[in-house]
Structures are given as C-alpha cells and as structure tokens.
Amino acid sequence: MKITYLDHMSANPLLPEVKAAMIDAINQDFGNPSSQHTVGEQAAEVLDRARGQVADLINCREPREIVFTSCGTESVNQAIKGIAFAHGDKGRHIVTSNIEHNAVIRSLRRLKAMDYTVTSVSVDDLGKVKPDDVANAIREDTILISIMHSNNEVGTLQPIEELVRVAKEKKVPFHTDAVDSVGVVPVDVQKLGVDLLSFASNPFYGPTGVGGLYVRRGTRIFPLLDGGVQEHNRRAGAENLVGIVGMGVAAELAKKEMTGRIGHSLKLKEKLLSELPNYIDEFIINGHSTETLPNLISISIKYIEGESVVLMLDDEKIAVSTRSACATGSLRTSHVLQSIGREYADAQGTLIVTFGKENTEEDVIRFLTALRDVVKTLRDISPLYRKSSPTAGLPLP
Amino acid sequence: MKITYLDHMSANPLLPEVKAAMIDAINQDFGNPSSQHTVGEQAAEVLDRARGQVADLINCREPREIVFTSCGTESVNQAIKGIAFAHGDKGRHIVTSNIEHNAVIRSLRRLKAMDYTVTSVSVDDLGKVKPDDVANAIREDTILISIMHSNNEVGTLQPIEELVRVAKEKKVPFHTDAVDSVGVVPVDVQKLGVDLLSFASNPFYGPTGVGGLYVRRGTRIFPLLDGGVQEHNRRAGAENLVGIVGMGVAAELAKKEMTGRIGHSLKLKEKLLSELPNYIDEFIINGHSTETLPNLISISIKYIEGESVVLMLDDEKIAVSTRSACATGSLRTSHVLQSIGREYADAQGTLIVTFGKENTEEDVIRFLTALRDVVKTLRDISPLYRKSSPTAGLPLP
Numbered sequence: 116m117k118i119t120y121l122d123h124m125s126a127n128p129l130l131p132e133v134k135a136a137m138i139d140a141i142n143q144d145f146g147n148p149s150s151q152h153t154v155g156e157q158a159a160e161v162l163d164r165a166r167g168q169v170a171d172l173i174n175c176r177e178p179r180e181i182v183f184t185s186c187g188t189e190s191v192n193q194a195i196k197g198i199a200f201a202h203g204d205k206g207r208h209i210v211t212s213n214i215e216h217n218a219v220i221r222s223l224r225r226l227k228a229m230d231y232t233v234t235s236v237s238v239d240d241l242g243k244v245k246p247d248d249v250a251n252a253i254r255e256d257t258i259l260i261s262i263m264h265s266n267n268e269v270g271t272l273q274p275i276e277e278l279v280r281v282a283k284e285k286k287v288p289f290h291t292d293a294v295d296s297v298g299v300v301p302v303d304v305q306k307l308g309v310d311l312l313s314f315a316s317n318p319f320y321g322p323t324g325v326g327g328l329y330v331r332r333g334t335r336i337f338p339l340l341d342g343g344v345q346e347h348n349r350r351a352g353a354e355n356l357v358g359i360v361g362m363g364v365a366a367e368l369a370k371k372e373m374t375g376r377i378g379h380s381l382k383l384k385e386k387l388l389s390e391l392p393n394y395i396d397e398f399i400i401n402g403h404s405t406e407t408l409p410n411l412i413s414i415s416i417k418y419i420e421g422e423s424v425v426l427m428l429d430d431e432k433i434a435v436s437t438r439s440a441c442a443t444g445s446l447r448t449s450h451v452l453q454s455i456g457r458e459y460a461d462a463q464g465t466l467i468v469t470f471g472k473e474n475t476e477e478d479v480i481r482f483l484t485a486l487r488d489v490v491k492t493l494r495d496i497s498p499l500y501r502k503s504s505p506t507a508g509l510p511l512p
Numbered sequence: 513m514k515i516t517y518l519d520h521m522s523a524n525p526l527l528p529e530v531k532a533a534m535i536d537a538i539n540q541d542f543g544n545p546s547s548q549h550t551v552g553e554q555a556a557e558v559l560d561r562a563r564g565q566v567a568d569l570i571n572c573r574e575p576r577e578i579v580f581t582s583c584g585t586e587s588v589n590q591a592i593k594g595i596a597f598a599h600g601d602k603g604r605h606i607v608t609s610n611i612e613h614n615a616v617i618r619s620l621r622r623l624k625a626m627d628y629t630v631t632s633v634s635v636d637d638l639g640k641v642k643p644d645d646v647a648n649a650i651r652e653d654t655i656l657i658s659i660m661h662s663n664n665e666v667g668t669l670q671p672i673e674e675l676v677r678v679a680k681e682k683k684v685p686f687h688t689d690a691v692d693s694v695g696v697v698p699v700d701v702q703k704l705g706v707d708l709l710s711f712a713s714n715p716f717y718g719p720t721g722v723g724g725l726y727v728r729r730g731t732r733i734f735p736l737l738d739g740g741v742q743e744h745n746r747r748a749g750a751e752n753l754v755g756i757v758g759m760g761v762a763a764e765l766a767k768k769e770m771t772g773r774i775g776h777s778l779k780l781k782e783k784l785l786s787e788l789p790n791y792i793d794e795f796i797i798n799g800h801s802t803e804t805l806p807n808l809i810s811i812s813i814k815y816i817e818g819e820s821v822v823l824m825l826d827d828e829k830i831a832v833s834t835r836s837a838c839a840t841g842s843l844r845t846s847h848v849l850q851s852i853g854r855e856y857a858d859a860q861g862t863l864i865v866t867f868g869k870e871n872t873e874e875d876v877i878r879f880l881t882a883l884r885d886v887v888k889t890l891r892d893i894s895p896l897y898r899k900s901s902p903t904a905g906l907p908l909p
Contacts, residue, residue, distance in 0.1 A: 118550070118551060120551065122543075122544075122547060122549065122551070125543065125544040125546070125547045125552065126542070126543040126544040126547065126551070126552075126555070128541040129538060129541060134538050134539065137538050137754070138535050138538060141526060141531050141534050141535060141719075142531065144525040144526060145523070146519075146522065146523040146831070147519075147522035147523035147720070149522070150519060150522045150523065150831070150833060151819065151822050151823065151826070151833070151834075152519065152822060152823075152825075152826040152831040152832075152833075153515070153826050153829075153831070154515060154517065154519070154523070154831050155522065155523075155831075158523070184582075185581075185582030185583075185586070185721070185749060185752065186582075186737075186749035186750045186752075187749070187750070188737050188738075188739040188740065188748045188749035188750070189582070189737055189749055191739065192736070192737050192738060192739070192748075200622075200626075216739070217738075217739045217740055217748070218737075218738065218739030218740070218748060218749075219739075221738035221739050221748070222738045222739070224738070225597075225734070225738050229597075315750065317750060322538075322752070322754055323544070323750040323751060323752060323753055324582070324721075324749075324750060324751055324752020324753065324754070324755060324756075325752070337622070339589070339736065340583075340585050340586055340589050340615075341585075341589060341614075341615065341618035341619045341621070341622050342585040342588065342589070342613070342614045342615030342618050342619070343585065343614055343615070351585045351589075351614070351615060351618070352582060352583035352584070352585035352586055352615075352721075353523075353583045353584070353585070353712065353714060353720040353721060354720060354721055355582065355583075355719070355720060355721020355722070355752060355755060356720055356721065357534070357719060357721070357754065357755070358721060358752060358754070358755065359721075422548065425548050425549060426548065426549075428549075429548070429549040429550050432550075434543070434547070434549040434550070434551050434552075435549075436547060436548070436549075437548075
C-alpha cells in the first residue's frame with residue numbers, strides 16, 4: 116500500500132524537474148567554479164544561474180546577496196553568530212522570541228557562554244510576537260534581533276514588516292528564520308526590509324542539505340566557515356553543485372506555482388479542519404487561524420501521547436509528526452506549545468500534519484479515519500481519559 | 513576535442529558507481545532520517561550504511577566517530593573552532609605549521625581576533641615539519657595542534673605519527689587536515705593516533721559539498737552548527753543524503769582500488785618527471801620526492817607567470833592549475849612556496865599537475881608538448897628571461 120505522507124515539514128519529495136536537473140548535473144561532471152580554466156568557468160556559470168533563480172524567489176536586489184549554505188541550520192548559525200562576532204565590540208545583546216527553532220535557540224545559547232546576553236520576548240496564545248515587546252527589549256548594546264518568519268510547530272506568521280520598522284528606528288540589524296516560509300508563502304526581502312533571512316531548499320521540493328542566507332548589501336558579518344574565497348568571500352568551502360542546481364530549479368518552480376500550491380493546501384486544510392470534529396472530540400487547533408502557513412495544522416488531542424499516534428499511524432502507512440524532526444529524541448515538551456499556553460499533557464498529545472503538492476482529499480479522509488481508531492484505542496487505555504471522562508469505554512480486553 | 517584534465521586537485525569527475533548511487537538516491541525520495549516513522553527510518557538506514565563505508569576507509573573504531581559535514585573546509589573549521597571553544601577556559605594557544613590550507617589559516621586568524629594565540633612552525637625546503645619544532649612550540653596553555661597530512665600545493669606528506677607522539681606526551685589534542693590524502697593514500701586513524709581528522713569526498717571521486725570529520729571517541733568538542741540533534745548531537749542540520757550516499761560508495765571503491773590507483777598515478781608521475789627535461793629547461797620540482805602524494809606534481813618554471821600558462825593551456829583544452837582553487841582571485845604569492853624557500857618570481861611561475869584515474873601517458877605527452885610551446889611563447893616576451901638569458905630568442909613579431 117502507498118504511504119499517505121502528511122509530514123512535508125520533515126521532508127519533501129523532490130519534484131520531477133528538480134530530479135532531472137540534479138541527475139543532469141551529476142552526469143555533467145562539473146569542475147570547480149573557482150578554477151581558472153574552461154571546465155571551472157562552466158561550473159561557475161551553473162552556480163550563477165542557480166543564484167539568480169533563488170534571488171528571484173525572494174526578490175533580492177542583486178543575486179550576490181544570496182550566500183549558499185549546506186542547510187537552513189547553517190544559514191541561521193551563520194546569520195546569528197556571524198553578526199554577533201562581527202559586532203561584538205559594539206555590543207553583546209540580542210533580542211529573540213520564545214518560539215524559535217532550535218537552530219536559533221542553541222546558537223544563542225552558545226553565544227551566551229561567550230558573554231553575550233539574550234532577551235527573549237513572549238508570544239500571545241496564537242503564537243504572535245508583539246512589536247511593542249520587541250521595542251521595549253532593545254537596549255543601547257543590542258546588535259541583533261532574530262525572530263522567525265513562520266513557526267515550524269504551529270504555523271503562525273509573525274508581523275515581520277512591523278518588527279523590522281521597530282528595529283530600523285533603533286538601527287539594529289534584523290534576521291528572520293524563514294526556513295518554513297520561503298517557497299511556501301510569498302517572501303519578499305525588499306517588502307520585509309530584513310537584513311538577513313535564512314532559508315532551505317527542501318520546503319519547496321528541493322534537495323535536503325542545501326540552504327541559503329540572504330545578506331542585504333552592506334551588512335557587516337563574519338563568515339562562519341573561514342577558508343577559501345567562495346561565495347564572494349562569505350562562505351568558504353567547495354560548493355554542493357548538484358544540490359544547488361536542484362535548489363535553483365525548485366526555486367523557479369516555487370515562484371511560478373506558488374498561488375496554485377497555496378490554494379491546494381488551503382483546500383485540504385479546510386477539509387481536515389471542518390471534518391475533524393466528525394472523527395474525534397476534545398482537541399485544540401494550535402496557532403493563528405489566518406496568519407499562518409497554509410500547509411500546516413497542529414492539533415493537540417487530549418488524553419493521549421502524540422508519539423504513540425505517530426507510531427500507530429505509521430503501522431497504517433500514514434506519516435505525520437509530533438514536532439520538528441530536529442528535536443526528535445528530545446524528551447522535553449515543546450517550548451512552542453508551552454509558550455502559547457498549552458498544558459503539559461495537551462502538548463504531549465500534539466500532532467503536526469503538513470500537506471504537500473501530491474496530497475488529495477482522499478488522503479485527508481484516510482488520515483481522519485485512521486486517527487479516529489488510533490485515538491479511541493489510546494484513550495481506552497489512558498488513565499487520564501478514564502479519570503476525566505468516567506463514562507468513557509472500558510479498556511480493551 | 514576532448515579536454516585533457518590534469519587538475520584533479522580542484523575537482524574530480526564522479527565515478528560511474530557513485531553517479532548511479534546518487535541518481536538512485538534522488539529517485540528514492542528519502543525522508544528525514546530523524547523522523548520517527550518508516551519513511552524516516554529508511555533514510556536513517558541509508559545514512560548508517562554510508563557512515564560505515566566512510567568509517568571503514570580510515571579505520572575508525574566505530575562509525576559514530578564520523579561526523580558528516582558539507583565540505584573539507586567545514587570539517588577543518590569544526591575541528592579547530594570546536595576544540596578552541598570547548599577548551600578556551602583551559603588555554604588559548606594553538607600550534608600549527610606555515611604551509612596549511614586557507615581553511616586552517618583563516619580559522620586560526622578568526623580565533624586570534626578572539627584572544628587565542630597561535631605558534632606556526634616552519635618547514636624545511638621539502639615542506640616537512642620537524643617534530644622537535646612542534647615539541648618546542650607546545651606550552652602549558654596549548655589546547656590544539658593542527659598540522660596537515662599532505663600539502664595541497666607541493667604534495668609533501670607530514671610525519672603525523674611522530675607528531676602525534678609529541679602531542680600525546682603533552683596531552684594536547686591533535687587535528688590533521690587530510691583533505692587531499694583520504695581516499696588517495698592509505699590513512700588509518702588508529703595507526704596515526706590523531707584525535708581529529710578532516711576529509712572531503714571529492715578527492716576520492718565522490719561529490720563536492722560533502723565532507724567528514726573523524727572525532728576520536730571521548731574528544732571534547734563543541735558543534736560549529738548548533739540546532740537539532742543530528743550527527744549524534746555534533747552537527748545540526750538536515751543531511752545532504754544524496755551527497756552522503758555518493759561519498760559512501762566512493763569511499764568503498766577508494767579502499768578497494770587504492771593500490772591500483774596509486775600505481776597508475778606513480779607511473780604517470782614518473783613519465784612526466786623523466787620526460788620534462790626533454791621539453792623545457794630551467795624549472796624546479798617542489799616538495800619531497802618520495803614522501804608525497806602520488807598524484808601531484810608541482811613545477812616552478814622560471815621566467816614566466818603560471819596564470820598565463822593556465823590560460824594558454826586552457827586554449828589548447830588542457831586543464832591544470834597554479835594553486836589551490838580556494839585561493840583563486842588572491843593576488844598574493846603562495847605562502848607554501850615561500851615557506852619552502854621559493855623566490856617570488858619562481859613561485860609565480862608554478863604549475864600544479866594532478867592526475868586522476870582516467871589520465872593516460874598520452875595525456876602526459878600532450879601536456880608536455882603544449883607546455884613547451886607555451887613556455888617558449890611566454891619566455892620570448894618575458895623581460896626577466898631576456899635579462900637573465902641575453903642569448904634568448906627575440907620577441908615574436
């Protein structure tokens with residue numbers, strides 16, 4: 116039986132056009148883009164073309180504002196540590212939010228051990244940062260504000276334009292982790308006004324292990340990877356040409372097909388949300404209802420464990436997740452769900468469903484049908500459920 | 513006309529088996545190795561297999577001593593900065609050599625701006641580090657010794673085992689940049705005794721944009737990329753699975769074919785070195801004659817500019833280089849050639865020829881024939897040549 120894949124946040128399949136471009140790149144045996152001979156020049160042209168495609172997707176003023184990296188995590192580390200190290204003599208204070216991805220949180224934790232200080236602003240119960248809170252957090256020695264574009268667990272989109280206005284008034288560089296937004300919803304670096312923006316290729320059906328960092332021209336930043344002169348001296352190391360070619364093609368397609376993809380996701384999302392009460396009861400939908408990623412639904416289901424649901428759905432060949440794949444193995448409850456006010460037990464019962472291009476309404480119904488059975492089975496053996504619902508069914512024999 | 517490619521140091525073509533494995537990986541649409549469902553588990557198995565293949569190539573005690581990175585440069589940055597940041601409270605002194613790759617030099621330069629100090633030992637005129645010099649450079653506060661396994665410009669192999677013995681006596685962690693050695697000559701981390709060893713996939717016909725760092729079990733090191741729990745918590749970020757699969761297959765082939773590949777390179781090298789005097793005069797062969805990479809020849813040709821030779825040979829569809837591709841665009845003369853005592857003018861006239869599996873004796877003769885003409889043309893218009901050789905031919909009309 117085919118797998119019903121509803122975990123596009125963790126990994127997206129490659130588009131046929133992306134596969135074809137990568138296979139072609141493999142077969143071409145490109146040289147080193149830094150070499151001075153013709154073999155190298157051909158590789159440099161391929162790199163330029165991909166840079167143009169990616170720059171176009173987020174509306175860069177010039178392609179060289181894009182630095183190719185090996186993943187969204189590298190982009191985030193590069194942005195945060197690169198700014199911190201370059202401006203450390205001016206100040207050592209950074210403002211962030213309570214619901215960032217681990218790449219941001221742990222980069223900041225690393226800096227804290229190096230005498231930087233961090234102010235983390237809270238979010239409301241829909242996951243929104245309040246611009247006033249950011250304004251109040253800025254100090255004389257603030258050198259960076261880093262607030263995500265969209266949240267990877269509940270989908271909420273932040274008011275980046277407003278936040279950037281606050282930052283600009285105080286002349287503080289602004290970075291946004293847009294890994295789950297770029298190629299999924301419209302992202303325009305000119306309109307947003309950000310100085311740095313992190314993204315990755317896989318959310319828009321490009322390969323994993325390729326990312327990018329937008330660095331507005333004139334932004335003072337140190338490289339994270341020191342060495343050769345690649346990426347206009349901003350990221351040393353031999354380029355993953357095959358992956359970069361794939362990301363370029365994926366970026367071009369994402370731009371062209373974005374409206375259609377968003378419409379498709381929203382249709383599935385509405386279907387799931389409207390049908391869900393017919394299949395299970397006692398759940399909470401997390402995040403903002405409209406200012407959110409079109410392809411993500413976060414559901415906290417009462418009296419069960421999300422991990423058990425994932426494993427039991429997996430037996431039915433349905434793939435969903437409980438949280439960011441980057442946090443797998445961590446036993447702690449989600450800091451995002453805690454920040455928006457979910458109680459511990461509800462946070463533990465959370466599922467994240469993320470749609471992709473190939474999903475259908477049948478996938479939604481198949482998921483809901485399986486979910487109903489799984490939730491019933493788990494609640495039947497849940498002490499929490501029996502305690503709070505004395506009339507609930509007895510445990511299975 | 514087919515290109516005679518003699519610049520395998522800059523970029524190697526992929527082996528057919530590596531291409532096939534990568535194309536298969538592209539077509540499989542692997543999930544995220546960190547996901548908890550079956551799709552993710554399949555990806556995790558693929559990652560494990562590649563880790564085993566790579567661990568086997570350098571004789572790790574256990575595969576998890578391998579951390580996959582995005583390139584040799586990242587491996588080197590990770591090793592040096594990761595150790596420096598983890599041991600910064602114990603001491604801030606690092607020992608290195610004068611002929612390291614830019615990835616090492618510039619990582620150390622970055623650390624110097626963060627209150628670390630560096631002692632760089634000189635090399636002899638064949639490019640060898642003397643163990644006594646390293647012993648004398650070690651101080652109470654030395655936290656790392658980083659000396660390359662083989663030099664990327666002149667090929668000289670360092671006495672790593674001896675150097676490690678010196679380091680072990682003083683209990684200082686030892687890192688070696690083995691990017692141009694792993695998969696090219698036998699590298700055995702048990703025999704060498706190193707704590708950290710950087711390598712990349714392309715020198716053994718794997719894809720660019722994939723590298724690895726060997727970290728001996730028990731070595732205290734901080735991640736360079738903070739975020740998720742990938743790579744046993746030592747390198748966050750979504751994995752470049754397609755590239756890693758390619759590196760795994762390339763590693764397995766490199767181990768199997770190493771003796772044959774070395775023999776093939778040595779035959780071509782001997783041919784070139786024995787024939788060279790029949791084609792040009794007044795040149796110097798750089799580096800050690802036996803303790804050296806089998807696939808590399810560095811020739812300093814008097815009274816000419818290496819860059820002009822590269823461009824003129826390129827017109828003849830022959831690809832060679834003057835130095836590391838990572839240093840292209842830099843106008844400064846090679847620090848490696850200066851360190852082994854080459855004068856400025858001779859350093860500028862240096863060519864690096866690197867052989868690969870597919871090269872033949874005909875390639876050597878084709879290169880030598882073209883080189884003879886190019887050198888004659890350039891010397892005829894060289895004021896240096898006319899000054900030092902008053903009987904040399906007049907400039908071309």
